[in-house]
Amino acid sequence: xxxxxxxxxxLSIHELSKKFGDFVALSDISxxxxxxxxxxxxxxxxxxxxxLLRAIAGLDMQTTGRIxxxxxxxxxxxxxxxxxxxxxxxxxxFPNMRVAKNIAYGLENQTKQSRSEINSRVExxxxxxxxxxxxxxxxxxxxxxxQQRVALARAIATSPGLLLLDEPLxxxxxKVRAHLRHEVKALQQRLGITTIMVTHDxxxxxxxADRFVVLSxxxxxxxxSPEEIYQQPxxxxxxxxxxxxxxxxxxxxxxxxxxxxxxxxxxxAGINTAPGMTMAIRPxxxxxxxxxxxxxxxxxxxxxxxxxxxSFVRLGIHWGADDSIRAYADVSANLxxxxxxxxxxxxxxxxxxxxxxxxxxxxxxx
Amino acid sequence: MRLSxxxxxxxxxxxxxxxxLVVTLALPLYTMLSKSFENSDGMxxxxxxxxxxxxxxxxxxxxxxxxxxxxxxxxxxxxIAYTFAYALTRSCMPFKGLFKALTMIPILVPSLLxxxxxxxxxxxxxMLKELMFGHSIYGPIGIIIAEVFFTLPHAIIILITALSIAxxxxxxxxxxxxxxxxxxxxxxxxxxxxxxxxSAAFVVFTLAITDFGAxxxxxxDFNVLATDIYKQVIGQQNFEMGxxxxxxxxxxxxxxxxxDRIVQKRQAASLTAHAVALVPKPNKNFDRTMLVFCMLxxxxxxxxxxxxxxxxxxxxxxxxxNxxxxxxQFDxxxxxGWDSYLNSIELASWTAILGTVLVFTGAYMVEKCRGFxxxxxxxxxxxxxxxxxxxxxxxxxxxxxxNAPDNxxxxxxxxxxxxxxxxxxxFYTVSHLTAVTALKQLDVEFESVAASLKAPxxxxxxxxxxxxxxxxxxxxxxxxxxxxxxxxxxVIFLYGPDTNLASxxxxxxxxxxxxxxxxxxxxxxxxxxxxxxxxxxxxxRMLDKRTQSWKMR
Numbered sequence: 001x002x003x004x005x006x007x008x009x010x011l012s013i014h015e016l017s018k019k020f021g022d023f024v025a026l027s028d029i030s031x032x033x034x035x036x037x038x039x040x041x042x043x044x045x046x047x048x049x050x051x052l053l054r055a056i057a058g059l060d061m062q063t064t065g066r067i068x069x070x071x072x073x074x075x076x077x078x079x080x081x082x083x084x085x086x087x088x089x090x091x092x093x094f095p096n097m098r099v100a101k102n103i104a105y106g107l108e109n110q111t112k113q114s115r116s117e118i119n120s121r122v123e124x125x126x127x128x129x130x131x132x133x134x135x136x137x138x139x140x141x142x143x144x145x146x147q148q149r150v151a152l153a154r155a156i157a158t159s160p161g162l163l164l165l166d167e168p169l170x171x172x173x174x175k176v177r178a179h180l181r182h183e184v185k186a187l188q189q190r191l192g193i194t195t196i197m198v199t200h201d202x203x204x205x206x207x208x209a210d211r212f213v214v215l216s217x218x219x220x221x222x223x224x225s226p227e228e229i230y231q232q233p234x235x236x237x238x239x240x241x242x243x244x245x246x247x248x249x250x251x252x253x254x255x256x257x258x259x260x261x262x263x264x265x266x267x268x269a270g271i272n273t274a275p276g277m278t279m280a281i282r283p284x285x286x287x288x289x290x291x292x293x294x295x296x297x298x299x300x301x302x303x304x305x306x307x308x309x310x311s312f313v314r315l316g317i318h319w320g321a322d323d324s325i326r327a328y329a330d331v332s333a334n335l336x337x338x339x340x341x342x343x344x345x346x347x348x349x350x351x352x353x354x355x356x357x358x359x360x361x362x363x364x365x366x
Numbered sequence: 367m368r369l370s371x372x373x374x375x376x377x378x379x380x381x382x383x384x385x386x387l388v389v390t391l392a393l394p395l396y397t398m399l400s401k402s403f404e405n406s407d408g409m410x411x412x413x414x415x416x417x418x419x420x421x422x423x424x425x426x427x428x429x430x431x432x433x434x435x436x437x438x439x440x441x442x443x444x445x446i447a448y449t450f451a452y453a454l455t456r457s458c459m460p461f462k463g464l465f466k467a468l469t470m471i472p473i474l475v476p477s478l479l480x481x482x483x484x485x486x487x488x489x490x491x492x493m494l495k496e497l498m499f500g501h502s503i504y505g506p507i508g509i510i511i512a513e514v515f516f517t518l519p520h521a522i523i524i525l526i527t528a529l530s531i532a533x534x535x536x537x538x539x540x541x542x543x544x545x546x547x548x549x550x551x552x553x554x555x556x557x558x559x560x561x562x563x564x565s566a567a568f569v570v571f572t573l574a575i576t577d578f579g580a581x582x583x584x585x586x587d588f589n590v591l592a593t594d595i596y597k598q599v600i601g602q603q604n605f606e607m608g609x610x611x612x613x614x615x616x617x618x619x620x621x622x623x624x625x626d627r628i629v630q631k632r633q634a635a636s637l638t639a640h641a642v643a644l645v646p647k648p649n650k651n652f653d654r655t656m657l658v659f660c661m662l663x664x665x666x667x668x669x670x671x672x673x674x675x676x677x678x679x680x681x682x683x684x685x686x687x688n689x690x691x692x693x694x695q696f697d698x699x700x701x702x703g704w705d706s707y708l709n710s711i712e713l714a715s716w717t718a719i720l721g722t723v724l725v726f727t728g729a730y731m732v733e734k735c736r737g738f739x740x741x742x743x744x745x746x747x748x749x750x751x752x753x754x755x756x757x758x759x760x761x762x763x764x765x766x767x768x769n770a771p772d773n774x775x776x777x778x779x780x781x782x783x784x785x786x787x788x789x790x791x792x793f794y795t796v797s798h799l800t801a802v803t804a805l806k807q808l809d810v811e812f813e814s815v816a817a818s819l820k821a822p823x824x825x826x827x828x829x830x831x832x833x834x835x836x837x838x839x840x841x842x843x844x845x846x847x848x849x850x851x852x853x854x855x856x857v858i859f860l861y862g863p864d865t866n867l868a869s870x871x872x873x874x875x876x877x878x879x880x881x882x883x884x885x886x887x888x889x890x891x892x893x894x895x896x897x898x899x900x901x902x903x904x905x906x907r908m909l910d911k912r913t914q915s916w917k918m919r
Binding site: 057058059061076077078079080081082084085086088090092094095096097105106108109110138139140141154155157158160 | 368369370371372373736737809811812814815816817818819820821822825829830833834913915916
């Protein structure tokens with residue numbers, strides 16, 4: 001999936017910090033983005049992801065730190081002297097100009113282009129974003145999704161080295177959004193343009209990005225591929241923010257943990273253990289299809305309720321003294337029917353030890 | 367941060383326009399303040415002038431008189447304006463558009479005009495003199511009626527806005543909880559527009575306490591602060607005492623201004639984007655009552671104007687009631703003749719053109735400039751300051767500053783230039799706020815996108831900002847034009863023999879006893895202002911049609 005990605009850092013950010021008065025919006029951010037890569041800045045609102053994007057664009061200057069783009073230190077350059085195209089959530093299309101004029105706006109600032117060159121470039125871009133023949137309309141005559149494509153065409157018209165997308169799909173309704181995700185991603189791969197997208201929507205990030213930068217409170221929580229972020233979240237915050245996660249109180253014992261009176265084997269190597277910890281388990285990692293050769297932890301649980309969610313079923317499960325441990329378990333609708341699971345019955349559940357992740361206790365997840 | 371070429375150009379523009387405001391506002395005001403601590407020879411004498419002022423009963427009475435006039439005017443105007451605005455927004459009566467247009471009449475005439483109308487109606491030889499039951503119209507009664515006429519449109523505009531932002535769901539909720547009409551009015555309607563009410567009250571109070579036209583014409587022996595300044599300066603040539611009275615007059619004006627700013631901020635915060643517009647339901651009795659009320663108010667406004675028109679046309683009231691144009695032979699009167707009318711047109715045109723360019727450019731720079739936060743807040747403050755400075759005070763401050771022998775700028779005294787400069791700064795704040803409001807409605811990212819596309823800011827300004835803001839730009843120019851036509855207060859101290867103005871001519875002819883020609887000249891101002899307003903209306907309509915294709919929402 002990373003065909004266009006090379007291993008040369010195209011954009012590097014060194015110890016970037018941004019303060020608004022006493023408020024620290026970004027604290028000591030360092031990261032590298034490779035040429036041709038699609039990177040998502042993901043995090044809850046107020047985590048600093050937009051601030052970071054705007055610092056890269058030069059729209060909001062950082063307090064300290066450096067930004068290197070294509071070998072050039074751009075830390076103090078004004079936006080007009082940097083090399084990027086940008087698409088905002090509001091699109092910021094010029095309402096009084098027709099679509100073609102909007103797209104041509106950047107081209108007209110390059111003196112060497114003739115009128116006919118500009119026109120043919122605009123035609124090419126309109127075709128590229130799937131809007132041929134729409135050049136003579138005004139933005140307000142287009143749908144939200146179409147406006148979004150015009151904004152994209154305008155941003156890439158001058159072939160910038162870096163494409164910045166600030167929550168570009170948030171203003172659209174769900175169907176259009178899902179469709180555009182694939183289009184934007186396909187276009188990005190076709191052009192091979194290094195792209196940074198800011199989003200709070202993890203599903204959007206999962207479907208589009210080559211790599212994630214998960215941010216919280218102005219700090220980088222984790223950088224990695226979607227699989228890494230989902231399967232090996234390094235902090236409780238990441239574990240909680242991306243996907244659904246059960247957080248259960250656990251007591252560390254020799255080569256395992258005890259949760260609600262049940263002893264679970266897991267690998268404690270490399271973990272800074274404390275007597276009390278938080279154990280994190282994805283709902284889909286509980287395995288109900290148990291055969292004789294199933295390995296790993298097995299214990300009885302009670303199915304407290306059943307929630308039908310379309311393609312899968314979410315079970316509320318309990319175990320321990322007074323049902324003190326409560327968790328979600330997800331089962332595909334298919335398996336649910338096959339196993340004949342019911343509310344109120346007690347079943348044995350299996351949890352492979354490699355799916356158990358431990359974090360220091362105390363930090364309250366979201 | 368390294369500055370781009372755009373940043374440098376934008377800051378240069380902002381600083382230049384800021385300097386204009388410093389030279390035409392801050393420095394004159396400072397000069398006036400220091401004059402109030404000097405004697406006529408320019409020696410510093412501390413508070414002596416102030417002590418003398420407060421020991422002169424005739425002068426101190428004026429404070430009481432001014433407050434009395436302003437408070438009564440505020441109470442009456444707000445009551446009428448609120449009911450009127452309520453009728454326009456919450457009833458189903460017919461002719462709302464017509465009524466709304468009629469309320470704008472007072473804006474189109476100098477505040478001297480209602481005084482003249484009252485003289486004809488209730489003066490010593492007035493048509494309806496008997497209605498006064500022996501009281502004299504020359505004094506507080508006349509001033510208050512004239513001020514109500516003069517301040518009504520300002521209050522109505524604010525209250526219509528305040529009443530239009532109601533959320534229908536609040537009323538539905540109250541109804542579903544079975545609240546009575548009265549209870550809904552006091553628990554939903556009034557709280558919903560309380561900021562508008564406070565704001566309107568302070569605007570009316572300020573206008574009434576600082577107005578000079580009405581008390582000058584109809585005040586008789588009843589002195590107020592504004593006429594005191596005029597008398598001290600023009601009558602007694604006591605400039606230092608004029609400065610002291612000016613400082614006293616600034617106090618209520620500044621106070622009202624500060625309260626208004628605080629209230630405006632609160633109101634902006636209380637608006638939500640999700641409100642459902644309230645659509646009034648027909649109610650026969652209520653709608654009829656409101657219609658009658660609005661007709662009465664309109665009759666008052668039209669009546670005052672009609673009386674002036676009648677006064678202007680009657681040959682020699684009350685002895686020769688034949689109709690003719692003799693009173694329009696301004697060249698036969700003292701007061702500047704037809705030239706003063708042409709001068710007013712010239713002043714209004716220059717003010718509208720230069721003022722609009724200056725105000726809109728300034729507002730754009732201060733809104734869109736990157737960084738430079740300190741400079742921007744200083745500019746914002748300078749742009750808001752004119753609102754708190756009464757016209758007479760500004761005019762007097764101009765005398766002190768621009769007529770000083772050691773000021774190289776004193777060559778512009780008595781010229782058209784100083785009239786244009788003072789009028790622009792006099793009406794700067796409202797124009798600036800109009801521009802800022804329009805600019806704030808633009809997508810904040812236009813400039814960011816343009817910078818990423820390497821477009822210089824002036825290209826985006828010219829090709830995007832100005833076309834989109836054209837309606838607001840037209841509004842500003844028309845506001846400046848009309849006010850330049852009607853204003854008396856600041857320019858009264860600044861015109862010269864060759865730069866007499868129509869509004870000043872009204873005042874001077876009235877002073878000389880030529881009331882009928884004064885009314886005629888006042889009506890000339892009305893025709894011009896109304897004509898320009900009408901032209902503006904059709905131009906806006908045309909513009910609206912042409913730009914409809916790209917209007918958002």
